[in-house]
Amino acid sequence: xxxxxxxxxxxxxxxxxxxxxxxxxxxxxxxxxxxxxxxxxxxxxxxxxxxxxxxxxxxxxxxxxxxxxxxxxxxxxxxxxxxxxxxxxxxxxxxxxxxxxxxxxxxxxxxxxxxxxxxxxxxxxxxxxxxxxxxxxxxxxxxxxxxxxxxxxxxxxxxxxxxxxxxxxxxxxxxxxxxxxxxxxxxxxxxxxxxxxxxxxxxxxxxxxxxxxxxxxxxxxxxxxxxxxxxxxxxxxxxxxxxxxxxxxxxxxxxxxxxxxxxxxxxxxxxxxxxxxxxxxxxxxxxxxxxxxxxxxxxxxxxxxxxxxxxxxxxxxxxxxxxxxxxxxxxxxxxxxxxxxxxxxxxxxxxxxxxxxxxxxxxxxx
Ligand SMILES: [Zn+2]
Ligand SMILES: [Zn+2]
Numbered sequence: 001x002x003x004x005x006x007x008x009x010x011x012x013x014x015x016x017x018x019x020x021x022x023x024x025x026x027x028x029x030x031x032x033x034x035x036x037x038x039x040x041x042x043x044x045x046x047x048x049x050x051x052x053x054x055x056x057x058x059x060x061x062x063x064x065x066x067x068x069x070x071x072x073x074x075x076x077x078x079x080x081x082x083x084x085x086x087x088x089x090x091x092x093x094x095x096x097x098x099x100x101x102x103x104x105x106x107x108x109x110x111x112x113x114x115x116x117x118x119x120x121x122x123x124x125x126x127x128x129x130x131x132x133x134x135x136x137x138x139x140x141x142x143x144x145x146x147x148x149x150x151x152x153x154x155x156x157x158x159x160x161x162x163x164x165x166x167x168x169x170x171x172x173x174x175x176x177x178x179x180x181x182x183x184x185x186x187x188x189x190x191x192x193x194x195x196x197x198x199x200x201x202x203x204x205x206x207x208x209x210x211x212x213x214x215x216x217x218x219x220x221x222x223x224x225x226x227x228x229x230x231x232x233x234x235x236x237x238x239x240x241x242x243x244x245x246x247x248x249x250x251x252x253x254x255x256x257x258x259x260x261x262x263x264x265x266x267x268x269x270x271x272x273x274x275x276x277x278x279x280x281x282x283x284x285x286x287x288x289x290x291x292x293x294x295x296x297x298x299x300x301x302x303x304x305x306x307x308x309x310x311x312x313x314x315x316x317x318x319x320x321x322x323x324x325x326x327x328x329x330x331x332x333x334x335x336x337x338x339x340x341x342x343x344x345x346x347x348x349x350x351x352x353x354x355x356x357x358x359x360x361x362x363x364x365x366x
Contacts, residue, residue: 173311
């Protein structure tokens, strides 16, 4: 099958014909119908996350079940599915402690570029190619753990389903599960990319009175305001926190959601949050980066700083909630989709993302 393979950081992905093994015990072979190109793919491909190579990137995807391995009961061939990039085992300490996105088994699998048993189904046995987050959707086919398959209603376009597989769930959940925005709250969303735009929509849907979109790219203002932001402010403005305070009774926002992965933006999100407010960090920073905040004021500020990964809740439940909101016309997801291009244009798509072209590019591998 055709797949985009990352063999060297800093170089274009190569479209190669690679072997893919049959799905094993509780594994599923999925034909990829749509794969979004997410900032996390870009960070990995540019060498910022220190992943082992080679690997097939892509983690925001939807497709159709082609074949199932032994012991699979959740899906059948022909089922449309959205793929979770954080499947979980259900048995480990964190799964039992209601933190499925921290699953130990998944953590081990993802760190080794494998599936549940730590081995890969991609490439020849003597030179395996790693999976990426148990998905690897920059390819015609993927073998994934059964728990990574989430059944889709048949009327959901694959491109929309792919978006829900990462950006929507990450932004929506950061607001709903981690910040826990209440009606009348004020929210700042720092970074209006794929995740940020969904945090804005979720904040508006939760009844936030003030939703301040923060981004250094003025081209993103229109989309932010159309998605429910009440204000847009330049993230590079020297008086950024003062502007935010001016819109929030001089106090700062109740919640700031940071999605850029830049430590300076994280510190900015902290600065614009009111005392006893919450700062939710979603963006993935490069390896070695540290977050600096003024230490002396921290205890007295009573601020909470929370890490948020894949929406911070139970992704499968969030995905079903998001699907029902989308079908009810309460979440506008179609407008977030940019170009839809064949797999062969994956390197163009990465460059568009890097240069801030608005809209999520969707790869169509089949
Ligand atoms: Zn992603
Ligand atoms: Zn687990």
